[in-house]
Amino acid sequence: MSNELHSAPLTGHFPFCVEPFQEDITGQLSWGVLGNLLLRCANLHAGSLNYGYKDMIARQHVWVLARLIVEIDRMPRTEERYDIATWFAGYYRQFSDRKYLITNDNGEPIGRALTVWSLINTETRTAADLAQFGGNTFDACIVSRELSLAAPARIRIKANTPERQLTAHFSDLDINGHVNSIRYLSHALDLFPLSFHTAHTLRRIEMAYSAETFAGDTISYYHDEISPLTHHIEVRKHTPLSPTEEVVCRICLIFSEASA
Amino acid sequence: MSNELHSAPLTGHFPFCVEPFQEDITGQLSWGVLGNLLLRCANLHAGSLNYGYKDMIARQHVWVLARLIVEIDRMPRTEERYDIATWFAGYYRQFSDRKYLITNDNGEPIGRALTVWSLINTETRTAADLAQFGGNTFDACIVSRELSLAAPARIRIKANTPERQLTAHFSDLDINGHVNSIRYLSHALDLFPLSFHTAHTLRRIEMAYSAETFAGDTISYYHDEISPLTHHIEVRKHTPLSPTEEVVCRICLIFSEASA
Numbered sequence: 001m002s003n004e005l006h007s008a009p010l011t012g013h014f015p016f017c018v019e020p021f022q023e024d025i026t027g028q029l030s031w032g033v034l035g036n037l038l039l040r041c042a043n044l045h046a047g048s049l050n051y052g053y054k055d056m057i058a059r060q061h062v063w064v065l066a067r068l069i070v071e072i073d074r075m076p077r078t079e080e081r082y083d084i085a086t087w088f089a090g091y092y093r094q095f096s097d098r099k100y101l102i103t104n105d106n107g108e109p110i111g112r113a114l115t116v117w118s119l120i121n122t123e124t125r126t127a128a129d130l131a132q133f134g135g136n137t138f139d140a141c142i143v144s145r146e147l148s149l150a151a152p153a154r155i156r157i158k159a160n161t162p163e164r165q166l167t168a169h170f171s172d173l174d175i176n177g178h179v180n181s182i183r184y185l186s187h188a189l190d191l192f193p194l195s196f197h198t199a200h201t202l203r204r205i206e207m208a209y210s211a212e213t214f215a216g217d218t219i220s221y222y223h224d225e226i227s228p229l230t231h232h233i234e235v236r237k238h239t240p241l242s243p244t245e246e247v248v249c250r251i252c253l254i255f256s257e258a259s260a
Numbered sequence: 261m262s263n264e265l266h267s268a269p270l271t272g273h274f275p276f277c278v279e280p281f282q283e284d285i286t287g288q289l290s291w292g293v294l295g296n297l298l299l300r301c302a303n304l305h306a307g308s309l310n311y312g313y314k315d316m317i318a319r320q321h322v323w324v325l326a327r328l329i330v331e332i333d334r335m336p337r338t339e340e341r342y343d344i345a346t347w348f349a350g351y352y353r354q355f356s357d358r359k360y361l362i363t364n365d366n367g368e369p370i371g372r373a374l375t376v377w378s379l380i381n382t383e384t385r386t387a388a389d390l391a392q393f394g395g396n397t398f399d400a401c402i403v404s405r406e407l408s409l410a411a412p413a414r415i416r417i418k419a420n421t422p423e424r425q426l427t428a429h430f431s432d433l434d435i436n437g438h439v440n441s442i443r444y445l446s447h448a449l450d451l452f453p454l455s456f457h458t459a460h461t462l463r464r465i466e467m468a469y470s471a472e473t474f475a476g477d478t479i480s481y482y483h484d485e486i487s488p489l490t491h492h493i494e495v496r497k498h499t500p501l502s503p504t505e506e507v508v509c510r511i512c513l514i515f516s517e518a519s520a
Contacts (some may be wrong), residue, residue, distance in 0.1 A: 020303045020313070021296045023435040032431060037283045043280045053280070078435065169450035170457050175283040175338065189428035196324040197430050215454040234389060 010143050011087040012045035022198075028075040029082075031189065031202060035068065035182035038113055041086050042098050049088070049141050051134060060122050061133070065181050066095060067116035068207040069152055072102070072134050074110045075201075081105040086141035094118045094127035096098050096138070099147045112149050137154045139191050152206040155250040157234040163191055163221035178212040179219070184249045188233045191223050200229070208253040213237045213248055220245065270403050272305035278336050284457075286518075288335040289342075291449065291462060295442035298373055299325065301346050302358050309348070309401050311394060318381050321393070325441050326355060327376035328467040329412060332362070334370045335461075341365040347403035354378045354387035356398070359407045365460045372409050412466040415510040417494040422480035423451055428473050438472040439479070444509045448493045451483050459518050460489070466512040471510055476486040480505065489515045 005061040016037060024030040046052040046063070058064055066105060076082045082104055089097040095116050102111035107231045119128040166187070185205060189197070213219055231253045236245040276297060284290040303495060306312040306323070336342045341428070342364055349357040355376050362371035379388040434440040445465060448481055449457070473479055482494040491513045496505040 020300050021434060021440070025430070025433040025435060025437050027435050030431070040280050111400040168265040170285070170449050170452065170454055171290070173454070174281060175285060177285050180281065186431040191429050192430065194433070195428055255464050 008045075008048035010049075010141060011085055011145075012041065012048060014041045014044065014086070015081065016084065016155075017081045018078050020078065023078055025030070025194070026198065027077050029077070031070075031205065032182050032186045034070070034072075036180070037084065038068070038070065038086075038100060038115065039065065039181065041084050042101070042115055042117070045086050045098075046088075049140070050252055051137055056119065057122075061119050061128060062122055062176075063117045064209075066118050066209055067114070067152070068209075069149060069205070070111065070113040071149060071204045072111040072202070073134045074104070076104065076110070082110065083107075087145060088138065088141040089114075089145070089147075090142050091130040091138055092207075093129060096130055099145070099149075101147065106157075112210075113146050114147070114149055127161075142214075148230060152208065153232070154253045155208070155232045155234065155252055157222045157224050157232060157250075159222040159224050159234075161222075162236075163223040164221045166219055168215050168217045168219055170215060173215060178214055179217075180206070181209060184219075184235050184251065187219070187221060188235075188251050188253065191221060191233065191240045200255040201258050202253060203256050204254040208250045209248070211237065211246050211248045219248065230258075231255075266419040268305075270309075270401060271405075272301065272308060274301045274304065274344045274346070274348045276344065276411075277341045277370050278338050280338065283338055285454070286458065289337070291330075291465065292442050292446045294330070294332075294335075295328065295445055296440070297344065298328070298330065298375065299441065301344050301360070302375055303379070305346050305435075306348075309397075311397055311401070316379065319390060321379050322382055322436075323377045324380045324469075325375060326378050326411070326469055327374070328441070328469075329409060329465070330371065330373040331409060331464045332371040332462070333467070334364070336364065337470055342370065343367075347405060348398065348401040349374075349407075350402050353389060353391075356390055357406070358460055359409075360385075362408065364468035369414040371457065372407050374407070374409055382463060397498055401434070403431075406519075412468065413492070413512045415468070415492045415494065417482045417484050417492060417510075419482040419484050419494075421482075422496075423483040426479055428475050428477045428479055430475060433475060438474055441467070441469060444479075444495050444511065447479070448511050448513065449483060451481060451491075451493065460515040461518050462513060463516050464512075466510075468510045469508070470510075471497065471506050471508045479508065489517075492516075 018029045022033045085101045089099045098115045100113035102108045172179045217237045220236045224232045233251040235249040238245045278289045282293045345361045350358045358375045360373035364370045425467045477497045480496045484492045493511040495509040498505045
C-alpha cells in the first residue's frame with residue numbers, strides 16, 4: 001500500500017481496558033460503551049490520516065454513520081485489556097467501509113466490526129461521491145485485509161404497534177445535536193427484560209441508519225421476534241408538526257444462550 | 261501523614277482528555293461522563309491504597325455512595341486535557357469523605373468535588389462503623405487539604421405531581437445491579453428543554469442518595485424551581501408490589517447564564 005501522504009499507520013491500534021462503570025450488570029463491557037468506542041476509534045484513526053472530522057468540517061463536509069455491524073465472540077470483563085484495530089477498507093460511490101478487529105490481551109481475536117460512512121455536504125445535505133471528493137487521499141489509505149463478517153439481514157418489520165415510545169431529551173444528544181447513534185442500541189436492548197439479558201448473551205448487532213432524531217422527537221420502537229434468539233427492531237420518529245412516521249434505524253440483534 | 265502500609269500516593273492523579281462522544285450538545289464534557297469518572301477515580305485510588313471495591317468485597321463489605329457534590333468553573337471541551345486529583349479527607353462514624361480537585365492542562369483549578377461513602381455489610385445490609393472497621397488503614401490515608409466547597413442545600417420538595425416518570429431498564433443498570441448513581445443526574449437534566457441548556461451552564465450539582473432502584477422500578481422526578489437558576493429535584497421510586505413511594509435521591513442543580 002502506498003502511504004506517501006502521511007506518516008500514520010494504515011491500521012490504527014487503540015488499546016483499552018474495561019474500566020469500572022463501563023460494564024453492564026453481567027460484568028461485561030456494555031454494548032453501549034463498545035459502540036461509542038468504535039465510533040471514537042474511527043474518528044481518531046481517520047484524523048491521523050488527515051480525513052477525520054476536523055479535516056472534513058474544514059471542507060464543509062461531515063462523516064455520517066450509515067451502518068454498524070459488530071460480532072463479539074467473548075466480551076471483555078472488568079479490568080481486562082483489549083485492543084481495537086481499525087482500517088479503511090475501501091469506498092464505492094457515496095459509502096466508505098471501515099473494518100475493525102478486536103483482540104484480547106493475548107492478541108487473540110474476540111470480535112469483528114464494520115462501520116459504513118457517507119460524507120455529507122453540510123450546506124446541501126447531499127452525499128459526496130467519494131471518488132470525486134478525495135480519491136487520491138482515500139486510495140492511499142485502503143487496507144485489503146480479510147475480515148469474516150456475514151452480510152446484514154433484510155429487515156421488514158411486521159409489528160404495527162410500537163413496543164416502546166419515548167421522547168428524545170438533552171442527555172440523549174451528542175455534540176452533533178442529534179440523538180447519539182448508539183443510544184438506539186441501548187434502547188433496543190431495553191426492550192428485553194433483565195431476565196432475558198441474564199439468560200442470553202448478545203453476539204451480533206446490525207444497525208442501519210436512515211435518519212437523525214432531535215430533542216423533542218417522539219421515537220418509537222417496533223419489535224419482531226424472528227426466533228427466540230433473533231430479533232428485528234425498527235426505530236421510527238415523528239413530531240407534533242410532522243406526525244407521519246419516518247424510519248430512523250433498523251436493527252437486528254442475534255443472541256446466544258448465556259452458557260454458550 | 262504516615263504512609264507505612266502502602267506505597268501509593270495519598271493524593272491520586274488521574275489524567276484525562278475529552279474524547280469524541282464524551283461531550284454534550286454544547287461541546288463540553290457531559291456531566292454524566294464526568295460523574296462516572298469521579299466514581300471511577302474513587303475506586304482506582306482507594307484500590308491503590310488497599311481499601312477499594314475488591315478489598316472490601318473480600319471482607320463482605322461494599323462502598324455505597326451517599327452524597328456527591330460537584331462545582332465546575334469551566335467544563336473542559338473536546339480534546340482538552342484535564343486532571344482529576346483525589347484524596348481521602350477523613351471519616352466520622354459511618355461516612356467517609358473523598359475530595360477532588362479538577363485542573364486544566366495548565367494546572368489551573370477548574371472544579372472541585374466531594375463524594376461521601378458508607379461501607380455496607382453485604383450480608384446484614386448495615387453500615388460499618390469506620391473507626392472500628394479500618395481505623396488504622398483509614399487514618400494513615402487521610403490528607404488534610406483545604407477545598408472550598410459550600411455545604412449542600414436542605415431540599416424539601418413542594419411539588420406533589422411528578423414531572424417525569426420512567427421505568428428502570430437494563431441499560432440503566434451497572435455491575436452492582438442497581439440503576440447507576442449518575443443516571444439520576446442525566447434524567448434530572450432531561451427535565452429541562454434543550455433551549456434551557458443552550459442558554460444556561462450548569463455550575464454545581466448536589467446529589468444525596470437514600471435508596472437504590474432496580475430493573476422494573478418506576479422512578480418519578482418531582483421538581484421545584486427555587487429560582488430561575490436554582491432547581492431542587494426529588495427522585496422517588498415505587499413498584500407494583502410496593503406502591504408506596506420511597507425517596508431515592510435528592511438533587512440540587514445550580515445554573516448560571518451561559519454567557520457568564
